[in-house]
Amino acid sequence: xxxxERLKADAAPQWAGYTRxxxxxxxxxxxxxxxxxxHYLVQDYLFLIQFARAYALAVYKSPSLVDMRRxxxxxxxxxxxxLDLHVELCSQWDMxxxxxxxxxxxxxxxxxxxxVLDAGMSGDLLDLQAALAPCIxxxxxxxxxxxxxxxxxxxxxxxxxxxxxSGEQYQDVAQGFADWFDDTANQVLTGHRYPRVLSLFxxxxxxxxxxxxxxxxxxx
Amino acid sequence: xxxxERLKADAAPQWAGYTRxxxxxxxxxxxxxxxxxxHYLVQDYLFLIQFARAYALAVYKSPSLVDMRRxxxxxxxxxxxxLDLHVELCSQWDMxxxxxxxxxxxxxxxxxxxxVLDAGMSGDLLDLQAALAPCIxxxxxxxxxxxxxxxxxxxxxxxxxxxxxSGEQYQDVAQGFADWFDDTANQVLTGHRYPRVLSLFxxxxxxxxxxxxxxxxxxx
Amino acid sequence: xxxxERLKADAAPQWAGYTRxxxxxxxxxxxxxxxxxxHYLVQDYLFLIQFARAYALAVYKSPSLVDMRRxxxxxxxxxxxxLDLHVELCSQWDMxxxxxxxxxxxxxxxxxxxxVLDAGMSGDLLDLQAALAPCIxxxxxxxxxxxxxxxxxxxxxxxxxxxxxSGEQYQDVAQGFADWFDDTANQVLTGHRYPRVLSLFxxxxxxxxxxxxxxxxxxx
Amino acid sequence: xxxxERLKADAAPQWAGYTRxxxxxxxxxxxxxxxxxxHYLVQDYLFLIQFARAYALAVYKSPSLVDMRRxxxxxxxxxxxxLDLHVELCSQWDMxxxxxxxxxxxxxxxxxxxxVLDAGMSGDLLDLQAALAPCIxxxxxxxxxxxxxxxxxxxxxxxxxxxxxSGEQYQDVAQGFADWFDDTANQVLTGHRYPRVLSLFxxxxxxxxxxxxxxxxxxx
Numbered sequence: 066x067x068x069x070e071r072l073k074a075d076a077a078p079q080w081a082g083y084t085r086x087x088x089x090x091x092x093x094x095x096x097x098x099x100x101x102x103x104h105y106l107v108q109d110y111l112f113l114i115q116f117a118r119a120y121a122l123a124v125y126k127s128p129s130l131v132d133m134r135r136x137x138x139x140x141x142x143x144x145x146x147x148l149d150l151h152v153e154l155c156s157q158w159d160m161x162x163x164x165x166x167x168x169x170x171x172x173x174x175x176x177x178x179x180x181v182l183d184a185g186m187s188g189d190l191l192d193l194q195a196a197l198a199p200c201i202x203x204x205x206x207x208x209x210x211x212x213x214x215x216x217x218x219x220x221x222x223x224x225x226x227x228x229x230x231s232g233e234q235y236q237d238v239a240q241g242f243a244d245w246f247d248d249t250a251n252q253v254l255t256g257h258r259y260p261r262v263l264s265l266f267x268x269x270x271x272x273x274x275x276x277x278x279x280x281x282x283x284x285x
Numbered sequence: 286x287x288x289x290e291r292l293k294a295d296a297a298p299q300w301a302g303y304t305r306x307x308x309x310x311x312x313x314x315x316x317x318x319x320x321x322x323x324h325y326l327v328q329d330y331l332f333l334i335q336f337a338r339a340y341a342l343a344v345y346k347s348p349s350l351v352d353m354r355r356x357x358x359x360x361x362x363x364x365x366x367x368l369d370l371h372v373e374l375c376s377q378w379d380m381x382x383x384x385x386x387x388x389x390x391x392x393x394x395x396x397x398x399x400x401v402l403d404a405g406m407s408g409d410l411l412d413l414q415a416a417l418a419p420c421i422x423x424x425x426x427x428x429x430x431x432x433x434x435x436x437x438x439x440x441x442x443x444x445x446x447x448x449x450x451s452g453e454q455y456q457d458v459a460q461g462f463a464d465w466f467d468d469t470a471n472q473v474l475t476g477h478r479y480p481r482v483l484s485l486f487x488x489x490x491x492x493x494x495x496x497x498x499x500x501x502x503x504x505x
Numbered sequence: 506x507x508x509x510e511r512l513k514a515d516a517a518p519q520w521a522g523y524t525r526x527x528x529x530x531x532x533x534x535x536x537x538x539x540x541x542x543x544h545y546l547v548q549d550y551l552f553l554i555q556f557a558r559a560y561a562l563a564v565y566k567s568p569s570l571v572d573m574r575r576x577x578x579x580x581x582x583x584x585x586x587x588l589d590l591h592v593e594l595c596s597q598w599d600m601x602x603x604x605x606x607x608x609x610x611x612x613x614x615x616x617x618x619x620x621v622l623d624a625g626m627s628g629d630l631l632d633l634q635a636a637l638a639p640c641i642x643x644x645x646x647x648x649x650x651x652x653x654x655x656x657x658x659x660x661x662x663x664x665x666x667x668x669x670x671s672g673e674q675y676q677d678v679a680q681g682f683a684d685w686f687d688d689t690a691n692q693v694l695t696g697h698r699y700p701r702v703l704s705l706f707x708x709x710x711x712x713x714x715x716x717x718x719x720x721x722x723x724x725x
Numbered sequence: 726x727x728x729x730e731r732l733k734a735d736a737a738p739q740w741a742g743y744t745r746x747x748x749x750x751x752x753x754x755x756x757x758x759x760x761x762x763x764h765y766l767v768q769d770y771l772f773l774i775q776f777a778r779a780y781a782l783a784v785y786k787s788p789s790l791v792d793m794r795r796x797x798x799x800x801x802x803x804x805x806x807x808l809d810l811h812v813e814l815c816s817q818w819d820m821x822x823x824x825x826x827x828x829x830x831x832x833x834x835x836x837x838x839x840x841v842l843d844a845g846m847s848g849d850l851l852d853l854q855a856a857l858a859p860c861i862x863x864x865x866x867x868x869x870x871x872x873x874x875x876x877x878x879x880x881x882x883x884x885x886x887x888x889x890x891s892g893e894q895y896q897d898v899a900q901g902f903a904d905w906f907d908d909t910a911n912q913v914l915t916g917h918r919y920p921r922v923l924s925l926f927x928x929x930x931x932x933x934x935x936x937x938x939x940x941x942x943x944x945x
Binding site for chain 2: 118170175179182183187268275
């Protein structure tokens with residue numbers, strides 16, 4: 066079993082709480098209030114900036130050139146591609162780049178991102194990956210599931226979001242991450258470490274749930 | 286004007302939101318539900334462990350032996366004294382050390398502590414101090430104000446908490462921190478940096494408010 | 506005056522000791538023993554890996570997206586381009602990629618690279634740049650000077666090295682770094698900090714000299 | 726077998742090169758030129774300051790309160806005790822505290838200390854301990870061996886140094902460190918990691934040898 070599958074099984078309640086959150090359901094059936102989605106999008110932009118820092122930290126912490134290059138792909142994906150996609154997506158709803166960059170960080174944004182950064186800095190590459198995993202792999206699972214349910218139908222205002230995360234490009238990125246995570250676990254995981262790594266994974270799932278909830282709470 | 290006073294004036298809404306939070310008022314007049322206080326105490330124990338890490342980071346980041354020794358006092362204060370005081374305080378309400386150590390970290394606890402750690406790691410000693418300051422100096426201000434209002438009267442179940450933070454020992458620690466913060470700002474602050482340092486201070490105040498709110502929310 | 510020019514003037518002996526080291530002279534007149542150059546090349550490969558980590562650290566420590574992207578260019582330049590150029594250059598002298606990757610790090614390689622990494626981690630972006638600057642800007646100055654002296658003439662076995670560092674591409678990278686360094690200094694330098702930043706710059710020059718000397722010492 | 730014994734056996738040449746270095750022999754038979762010892766002492770003072778930072782980093786990186794407190798002992802030992810002992814020892818040879826604090830760091834001092842700090846920051850607690858171990862445990866072995874050989878006899882000008890490191894207090898500190906190192910290895914070591922941890926240990930031994938050699942080279 067892949068290491069990610071093992072964590073997912075052992076953190077089943079947290080994983081379900083995150084990937085089947087009400088925000089996700091409403092995104093799938095198109096009932097999510099637009100103001101909730103917009104608040105989420107803005108915070109997700111700020112979130113990505115911190116995640117680029119986390120991947121840069123992974124370059125710094127990588128014990129080999131192979132790991133360094135794998136980490137670098139994550140930094141490039143965010144700074145060279147994803148942030149611009151976000152800006153483009155936001156422009157659909159009349160939000161400008163400056164609206165994104167000047168928005169104040171909400172608490173759940175700070176909570177998850179700084180947790181990842183500290184887990185990575187204080188631990189090793191495996192700890193960093195365990196804290197990053199729910200985001201990368203959860204979005205892939207959510208995107209694929211919603212698409213499988215036909216949620217990307219034409220009249221869903223959030224169809225484009227679903228297309229992006231269910232698309233081949235993102236799914237490949239997620240698969241690559243899962244493989245890399247697996248390789249790292251095979252190299253450095255011990256029985257003693259497992260509960261701690263699981264705890265990082267669980268906390269990250271919980272912090273992702275809080276991030277969705279922040280979106281729902283944005284309803285006036 | 287001391288650097289701390291300047292920040293407090295420029296972050297007046299955030300400072301008031303934190304130091305005059307409903308949790309603080311109810312602590313002062315003794316109406317705070319016990320379950321709220323107990324939840325706060327447990328999380329504050331977990332918070333202190335991370336703050337000890339933040340002070341240790343300050344030792345690592347100190348540019349001089351003088352700064353290293355000032356930082357070390359913070360680590361010692363927590364690991365050698367404050368944690369045990371917390372255990373003692375908690376024993377009043379039948380909570381054991383193991384209850385504290387095994388409690389799961391709540392989101393606001395992770396949010397504030399990891400924010401401080403990342404601010405310090407990514408920036409310099411001034412950034413770290415700016416993120417630490419609301420906690421250390423805010424508790425001193427709250428303690429002194431509540432005592433001045435007579436809130437430490439005998440029938441207040443939280444009188445001992447007020448005594449601790451209004452007491453000479455804690456007030457001296459806070460004064461020492463304010464002086465150190467001032468010295469650092471005199472050495473490395475520029476006009477360009479000020480908005481960023483202020484933003485760290487404001488965010489830390491906001492995260493402290495969320496920490497109080499977490500306590501209030503614990504009411505069943 | 507650019508910040509780099511100020512440091513260079515104030516660290517004149519260390520700068521001269523580094524940029525006019527005997528290794529450089531012999532590289533220019535083609536008298537450098539091949540074994541010295543080869544030892545240098547291998548160690549420079551290992552050095553670059555650590556420098557990629559240092560640029561990744563700069564991404565992590567960047568206070569703005571603009572700074573993050575400037576830092577990222579440094580990581581990409583090394584991991585996507587320079588390491589392969591090194592492998593290609595080395596193949597001229599029958600050294601394979603595996604020879605480079607498996608070589609043990611010599612002390613001067615560890616000394617300079619870990620010094621840069623620690624300066625950056627414990628300080629802020631300016632500290633990191635001050636420790637990186639002698640390498641990036643010194644190589645540009647050395648390359649340009651040697652080329653101006655005609656040292657890249659056809660019979661100089663080290664002509665290609667000189668071409669690389671005097672070439673427009675590298676000179677542009679160096680100019681971009683100098684501008685970035687200047688911007689950072691304009692933002693965060695104070696009079697109090699200057700001696701410390703100068704000390705980082707001087708130490709880095711000294712560690713670069715030791716790096717050249719390591720090359721010379723490789724003569725059997 | 727203790728983890729330290731395993732590393733020592735696998736890094737036998739590097740361990741011998743360090744613990745049986747000519748500097749150590751001359752220290753034992755009293756023939757070490759005073760200027761060599763004095764240069765060493767000054768650099769060792771600067772070295773200790775960086776080692777205090779490394780122990781503080783260990784507090785930051787500790788996964789448990791137990792580990793945090795063990796690390797804190799190392800910071801306290803240096804900042805509260807050892808630095809002052811050094812000042813006192815140096816005063817025997819008319820060197821003042823200010824001579825120590827203002828001395829420029831020599832390359833081998835920077836090389837070893839920054840190597841340790843980076844190993845610890847980029848890795849986990851085991852990596853940090855592996856880089857610290859040669860210093861703490863090597864001095865204990867050298868001190869005990871020289872004392873066993875009677876090198877601390879009255880007419881050896883370096884008898885006091887030998888007394889210090891062969892004394893019960895230092896030997897206990899070293900034993901405590903070895904136990905802690907062992908505990909950490911039992912928790913997080915994997916077969917895959919071993920070569921990398923061994924490499925950190927070997928490099929640290931090599932950097933210690935260079936540190937002794939720096940002392941010998943100080944002879945005018």
